[in-house]
Amino acid sequence: MIKLYKYLSEDVALKFIENPILRVTQSWDLNDPFECLIAQSDKAFLNNIKNGDLSTHMESFMSLHGIISLSETPDNLLMWSHYAGNHKGAVIEFTIDESDPFNLFNVCHIPISSDATLRKVNYRKNRKAPLNNSLEDLRNHYYLTKSDEWIYEKEYRYIFPITSIRFMKSSSKQTGLVELFESPDCKNKIDAWNDSVKNRDMFFVGINEKRITKIILGCNANISKFKAAMIDAERFADSVFKEFKNVEIAKIHPERYELDFVKLEGKV
Secondary structure, three states: OEEEEEEEOHHHHHHHHHOOEEEEEOHHHOOOOOOOOOOHHHHHHHHHHOOOHHHHHHHHHHOOEEEEEEEOOOOOHHHHHHHOOOOOOEEEEEEEOOOOHHHHEOOOOOOHHHOOEEEEOEEEOOOOOOOOOOHHHHHHHHHOEEEHHHHHHOEEEEEEEHHHOOEEEOOOOOOOEEEOOOOOOOHHHHHHHHHHHHHOOEEEEEEOHHHEEEEEEOOOOOHHHHHHHHHHHOOOEEOOOOEEOOEEEEEEOOOOOOEEEEEOOOEO
16 A cells, blocks of 8 residues: 545645545646657657657547646645645545555546556656657656656656546536546547647546545645535544544644644544
8 A cells, every 4th residue: 555645725625525536637738848748859760760650659648548646745845835725725645555556536447458557757857768669668758757856746647548537627617517427438538638628628537535544734724614624525524423533734843844744633
């Protein structure tokens, strides 16, 4: 088992407490412009020896897979600032079975041929890939390698097949989440995914609640608001023993530039 963490802003964390879902992000909508971008020297060389197969292969793969990013660490100050709304949000802890990592999600079907995986991200200066004859290795290099300036994130990355996506949120309609039909062969999902390059629609997958093992509230979080959300959702709040369960609060260390995590006290 490994423990991985998701940093969430206040708004997203409150919604997660109500309905545990995570976004499956398109490669073109990530916050690093170098994501999945093939180095020019690789593109010229590989397309020459592979008759253009690399670019076609990457485009096809991106049209069928998204990314879910998690972190090895719950206490990085920059991550709390960048992804958890200046410490006003929360971090969710997941306990993941490495032998069955997709058990984290409420999905019925992960196609064996989809190359779905959970892998640790590599960090380096040079974008160039090791040259070999495997398109799969080259693709994994560009999906799972980032500049070493991102090393503080200690990222693990799910490569997630879009045929197993469960929900969509339209950027142009105030309809909330729309549940999508789950199928191993679902053309409308692929079309919706590729259309999101222009319309910025977002996609989500439900979480297996048994794998949610802790929530950590930020040192600037509105604790009353989070308590109310947990009580309303009956999540992280034990109505039998009248106490909060598996909830911690980040506190500023009195001497060092770091956070301490303490148990949330108080009655439900």
